[in-house]
Amino acid sequence: MASITINISDEQLKRLQQLAQESQVSPEDLLRASIEDWLACPKNEFTQAASYVLKKNAELYYRLA
Secondary structure, eight states: OOOOOOOOOHHHHHHHHHHHHHHTSOHHHHHHHHHHHHHHSOHHHHHHHHHHHHHHTHHHHHHHO
């Protein structure tokens, strides 16, 4: 099994630990389950969400360019 190391803020770690405790799992298991859900999410849903955000903010992006 491969491993990945990421840096998160102290506040994020605290929140992660709290959520894991509420779910009665380890922080690692909570992250693993979240990643599995995210990877299983159909790409189409992400594409639709990204398209919505781009359309919604098109004028703002135009002004910032």
